[in-house]
Amino acid sequence: MIPLEWFLCLSAILFVIGAVGVLTKRNAIIVLMCVELMLNAANINFVAFSSYTGGLTGQVFAVFAIAIAAAEVAVGLAIVMTLYKARDTVNVDEVKLLRW
Amino acid sequence: MFAEYAWLIPIFPLIAFVIVGFLGNKLFKKAEGGAPIAIIMAAISCVLSLLVAYETLTTGEVYKASLEWMVVDGFTFNMGIYIDNLTALMLIVVSFIATLVVIYSVGYMHSEGEKKRRYYAIISLFIGVMLGLVLASNYLQMFIFWELVGLCSYLLIGFWNTKPSAASAAKKAFLVTRIGDIMLMLGLIIFFVGFKGNLDFDYIFNNVDLFTGGDSLLTLGTFLIFGGAIGKSAQFPLHDWLPDAMEGPTTVSALIHAATMVKAGVYLVARSYPVLIETPDTLIIIAAVGGFTALFAATMALNNTNIKRVLAYSTISQLGYMFLALGASGYLFAVSGDPNVGYMAGMSHLMNHAFFKALLFLSAGAVIHAVHTEDMMRMGGLSKKLKITSAVMLLGCISIAGIPPFSGFWSKDEILATVFETGAYNTGFYLLYAFGIIAAFITAFYMFRLWFLTFSGKPRDQEIYDHAHEAPKVMWIPLVILAVLAVGSGLAGILLGMEGTIEPVAYLSTMHIASGIDMIVDMFQHPLTYVSIIVAVLGIAVAYLMYYSKTIDPARISESKVGKKLGNVLLARYGFTAGYDLFGIKVIYGISKAVDWFDRNIIDGVVKLISLICTLVGKLLRFVQNGLVQTYASIVVVGVSLVVILLLAFGGMF
Known part of the structure; x- marks a missing residue:
């Protein structure tokens, strides 16, 4: 059996890749995809702990998280679409109207 | 037998005040500005006063009756009537002279036009509250009427209110008697404390040793109570308002500033x-x-x-x-x-x-x-x-x-x-x-x-x-x-x-x-x-x-x-008028200016300083909001990481 630590290491690596992507990438679509990476890192943790402790709660929670992630992507992509229509760009650095 | 109806005595002139004062100029345009109403009401209360006074003076009995007015923190305040021989004497003097003066006013104030209505309204109010003052059954009730007669005095001294000297005389009378009134109030507070919250004449006079x-x-x-009398009765050194009060109509001088109100002291x-x-x-x-x-x-x-x-x-x-x-x-x-x-x-x-x-x-x-x-x-x-x-x-x-x-x-x-x-x-x-x-x-x-x-x-x-x-x-x-x-x-x-x-x-x-x-x-x-x-x-x-x-x-x-x-010394009233003016302008105005300076600079200054600091900090901090979502996200990540690190290092979680 694969020890729990390996799963945790994998999810940590995935989470950090996602976080760095969110913070550094300029393309709004890639930012959205990196958010997905972070969510899935969390899902791995849920499932790993669920199998490790023997309960089903973690797996149910992961399914919920996947559903919510799908909804979030739908909304996020819609925003990116309208943004592109209005401003002709999907670069997040150029979208900074709401400031002092 | 008449004393039971004594509470009606001040009511009648007050009715006249309400009718004459509030029921329009037009109604009384042809009737001397309401003089007949004022005279009739004053005369009714005069007759009633004389009957009550006659009864009290012949039987020598003290009539007292009171109603509970309000209860505050266990202290009961009463409103009532207290008639002894002294009250009887005052009733005769006040109601009788008041009636004669109002009748006399018909001739004296004849050419005053529309202002007559105001005159008869206020003088009716005065008669009512003055009679209320002499009938009062406790110091608090008396003090209320005491202030009301002062108000009527102020209004009537300044009857010709477009004349500057009359207006300032009215103010002077009001302010100078106020010094006495404050002393009276302090005296009453001492009585209130000393007699355990009971200001009824009946109680105090029978229990002075308590x-x-x-x-x-x-x-x-007692000295402070006399202080009130000094102000109202124009005694040295608060006498200076009475000569100035002669700016009012002579009828007012006769009724208020000679025969009745100044006797209140x-x-x-x-x-x-x-x-x-x-x-x-x-x-x-x-x-x-x-x-x-x-x-x-x-x-x-x-x-x-x-x-x-x-x-x-x-x-x-x-x-x-x-x-x-x-x-x-x-x-x-x-x-x-x-x-x-x-x-x-x-x-x-x-x-x-x-x-x-x-x-x-x-x-x-x-x-x-x-x-x-x-x-x-x-x-x-x-x-x-x-x-x-x-x-x-x-x-x-x-x-x-x-x-x-x-x-x-x-x-x-x-x-x-x-x-x-x-x-x-x-x-x-x-x-x-x-x-x-x-x-x-x-x-x-x-x-x-x-x-x-x-x-x-x-x-x-x-x-x-x-x-x-x-x-x-x-x-x-x-x-x-x-x-x-x-x-x-x-x-x-x-x-x-x-x-x-x-x-x-x-x-x-x-x-x-x-x-x-x-x-x-x-x-x-x-x-x-x-x-x-x-x-x-x-x-x-x-x-x-x-x-x-x-x-x-x-x-x-x-x-x-x-x-x-x-x-010249006598005409300058021994310099008292000038002294009051000097005191008022130099001392009081000086203190006021100092207080004003303190308010403007120290109190307002502190408030302004606080608001200035807030604005400055706000001006600096607003640059944090630069509109870039990724900056906000970095701050969140750094913040959360710091919290986690601090918890691990010092929180004792492990």
Whole structure:
């Protein structure tokens, strides 16, 4: 059996890749995809702990998280679409109207 | 049986106030601005007052009734009626003179136009609250009415409110009496604490020994209460508002500033007599202030040429006599334990003075009505034109001068006799007796100076003289009624035994009541009586020589170097007016400016500094919001990471 630590290491690596992507990438679509990476890192943790402790709660929670992630992507992509229509760009650095 | 309806007495004039004051100009345009309503209501309460007073004075029973007004923190405040012989006396004086004055006003205020309605409304309000004041059953209720009469006084002094001098006189009267009112309020607070929250006259007068807090606190309390009387009754050093109050209509001067409201102070002291006799120190102060004021105010009347001002000074002086009487009588009782006539003398002087001073003021009003000036230097020889007025005013002058058997003589002589008697226990009272005698001389002099200057000799201003005319019937009939009382009230009071009935509860009827005739015989066997008569006659004689026969030329005195200086000092009211102004402008305004500076710079400065810091910090911090979502996300990540690291390092989670 694969020890729990390996799963945790994998999810940590995935989470950090996602976080760095969110913070550094300029393309709004890639930012959205990196958010997905972070969510899935969390899902791995849920499932790993669920199998490790023997309960089903973690797996149910992961399914919920996947559903919510799908909804979030739908909304996020819609925003990116309208943004592109209005401003002709999907670069997040150029979208900074709401400031002092 | 009538006393049960006594609560109606103040109600009727108040109804008149509401009707006349609120029911429009149009309704009363044709009816003298509501005068008939005011007269009828005043007359009804006058009849009721006389019935109640008659009942109380004949049966000698004290009527008291009260309702619970409000309960605060376990303290009960009552509203009620308290009628004893003193109340009865005040009821007679107030309601009777008020009715006559309102009738007289129909003539005097005839040409005032639309303002008449305001006049009759406020004067009705005044009559109502003044009657309420004398009927009050506890100090708090009395204080409420006390303030209300002050308000009416303010409104009526400033009746001609477009005249700057009247407006400022009204303000002055209000502010100066306010000093006294604050003292009175402090005194009442001391009473409230000392008598455990009960301010009812009935309770306090029967339980003076239950005062908690010691003798010195009680003395302070009674002194502060007397402070209220000083303000309201215009005694030294708060006397200065009364001469200025003459800016109001003469009827107002007669009713409020001679016969009734200024007597409220005397009434307060007389009412508090059972408490005062426990504090002889306060009584000495009362007598000293009264005696000094009697002389002090009289001197200022010596060379004044304004007919109403002379009468105003005379009022202050006569009020001084009343305080002198109450102080001396109380002190005499406190040290000797024997009842004396001083209290009754003071109270009957209050009544007699109300009659003859109202008469004098209303006569002066008739003169002013005829000649349209208050300056006596422009009058003269008016007795040919104003026959009735000059005759009744002469009676008033004789009465105030103290010539027997006119009313002023009896009470003034008894006051002086009491003061002299008290001198046996405290030699200071001999000095006050001397003050009283000198003031009596001056009073006789200036009253007859006033009469001679106004009515005798040759007219000094022919044009004014030619236009002068006798007052209408509605004015001289009240004058004649008052003249009868001014002549006879003193003697009638003694003969009917009223002097014996008006005695304080504290004496517990140990007073030996001599019959009227005996009292008069006693008086004329006493050598001091002749001193007062001689002094009064002397005063009249000097005035006669100076202003009628012109044997002594008054100009020679007033033009001499010393005379001129002295005259200027008197006209400047010993510098009191200037002193008040100086105090008001320099000291009070100076303090105000300092306080204003402190407020603007220190208090506002702190507030402004705080707001400045907030704005600056806000200006700096707003650059954090740069609109880049990724910056915000970085901050969140860094923050959360820091929290986690700190928890791991110091939180003791592992």
